[in-house]
Amino acid sequence: MKIGFFGPAGTFTEEAASTLEGELVSYDTIPEVFEAVHVGDVSVGVVPIENSIEGSVGVTLDLLAHQYLLKIKGEIILPISHNLLINSDGELKDVKVVYSHYQPLSQCRMFLEKMGVRTQATRSTAEAAEMIKNKKNAAAIGTRRAASLYGLKIAAEDIQDHENNMTRFVVIGLHDHAPTGKDKTSVVLCLSKDRPGGLYDIMGEFASENINLTKIESRPSKEKLGSYIFFVDLEGHHNDLKIMNVINSIRSKVGYIKILGSYPQEGDD
Template sequence: MKIGYFGPAGTFTEEAASRLEGELLPYPTIPEVFEAVHSGEVELGVVPIENSIEGSVGVTLDLLAHQYLLKIRGEIILPINHNLLINPDAELGDVEVVYSHYQPLSQCRMFLEKMGVRTQATGSTAAAAEMISDDRKAAAIGTRRAAQLYGLKVAAENIQDHANNMTRFVVVDQKDHAPTGKDKTSVVLCLSRDRPGGLYEILGEFAQENINLTKIESRPSKEKLGSYIFFVDMEGHHRDLKIMNVINRVRSKVGYIKILGSYPQEGDD
């Protein structure tokens, strides 16, 4: 099985994708991962969808909602432990600038402020590691795998500001997962009109069926200012009778509702 992931090698997404069995193929952007799955170039795709500190990955949500009919087949939740990587011949005191993706730079802000260094955002943590391999005055925030790939040493471990830093990745496929008995379903919906209590009424339908909502998030609809769509995660599978019933009732009260997929629930989130 071929599995596309948001690369390059040495990133946390590669670490998440490595939990699946198959040949891993890196793609430089999240849209390219979706397109590879859509075209059949790969069977599965692995992309980040949210971080416990920084929040949701907007491009992933937008691709699921607007551009592709792909389904979420699985989720992978990964603890994020950031490391400061430097040239083997350098010391921590030599570092003047730190490179990484903008999210790790943000997640390690307090550590970097104490170092008193400049920061520079890159396309990925692995790209940052590759950039500094010949520069004693530069460091990168990245994974241990990136250190191995690019011949760097780990100068400091677990430098993230918050200990509970987790990233949730989703596995996208042409179809979602069969029911397992412990599932999660993701949907996106848009209210049919802007009126007081509209969202409350929709959420009440789920409450009546005693369906536990694990997440609700709004994003701009991209149609006009002040217009929003809502991403909702719930416990259960869309083939479960009570979820089928509530989704059918909700359809008549919203502009549209799209099932993004049902999949085995990982962890306690």
Template sequence: MKIGYFGPAGTFTEEAASQREGELVPYSTIPEVFEAVHSGEVDQGVVPIENSIEGSVGVTLDLLAHQYLLKIKGEIILPISHNLLINPDAELEDIEVVYSHYQPLSQCRLFLEKMGVRTQATRSTAAAAGMIKDNKWAGAIGTRRAAQLYGLKIAAEDIQDHENNMTRFVVIEQEDHAPTGKDKTSVVLCLSQDRPGGLYQILGEFAGEDINLTKIESRPSKEKLGSYIFFVDMEGHHKDLKIMKVINRVRSKVGYIKILGSYPQEGDD
């Protein structure tokens, strides 16, 4: 089993992917992970989809909705603890600029403002760690593993603005998961433009079958200004009878609906 992930080594996505059994293969971007799974270069891919502080990862949602027919086969929820990494010869007061992926920079905004440093976004947390290993005046926000990989020291731990910082990752594959009895289903749908109260009616269909929605989020459809698609997560498997009934009824009331996958709910083992 080969598992592609949004790398390089030393990222939180690698930590999430390491929970799967198989050979880990890093890719530089999220689209490259999708393409590797699509082409069969790897069997599965692991990519971030949502953070409890900063919200959804737009590129992952867009690739699922618009560009690939891949399915979500699993989810991994990881507690995120950010650390400030610096050169072994540096001290905290030496740091003038901090590098990291834009998400950690946002999640540690208050800490960085208190430091009074400049910030610079990078492709990943691991890439940031690699950039500063020979720079006494720069720091990086990254993982403990990144510190080990690049010979850095941890100058400050748990620097995120909020304690309950969690990131949700999804496992993508050609097919989704068989029913387990404790599942979640993700769909994306587009409302018909000429149907007033369309979203209200759709939500009513789920409520009528007592289906719990765990997430609903809108994103631009990329067709025109003011046109949106909706991502919906619900409890249950798309092969469950009541889920099948609702989805069939919803099809007649929307422009389109696409099942992104059914998979076991994380933490319900």
């Protein structure tokens, strides 16, 4: 099985993808991973969808909602530990600039402010690690694997501002997962019209069937200012009778509803 992931090698997404069995194939962007799964170049793809500190990854949500008919068939929750990497013969005191993806730079803000350094955003943590290979006055925020791949040393460990830093990745494929008994379903919906209590009525349908909602998030619909769609994660599989009943009952109350997939639930959200 070929597994596409948002690369390059040495990123947290590669670490998440490596928990699956198969040949890993790196892609430069999240849309490229979706397209590779869509055309069959890879069997599944692994992309980030949510970080406990920075929130959701908008491009992943938008591609699922608007552009592809792919399904979420799995989730991988990974603890995120950021490390400061420097050249093998460099010294921490000489660092003047730190490179990394914008999210790690944000997640390590207090540490970087204490260092008194400039920051420079890159496309990925792995790209940052590769950039500093021959720079003694530069550092990168990256993974242990990136340090190993590019011959760097770890000058400081666990430099993130918050200890409970987790990233949720989703496994996307042409089909979702069969019921396991402990599942989660992701859907996206929009109201048929903006009216008082519209969202309340929809959420009430889930409550009436005692279906636990683990996430509700709004994003712009991309149609007009002030128009939103809602991403909802709920416990259970879309083939469960009570979930089928709720989805059928709310179809008349929404402009549209799209099941993004059902998959085994990992950990406690």
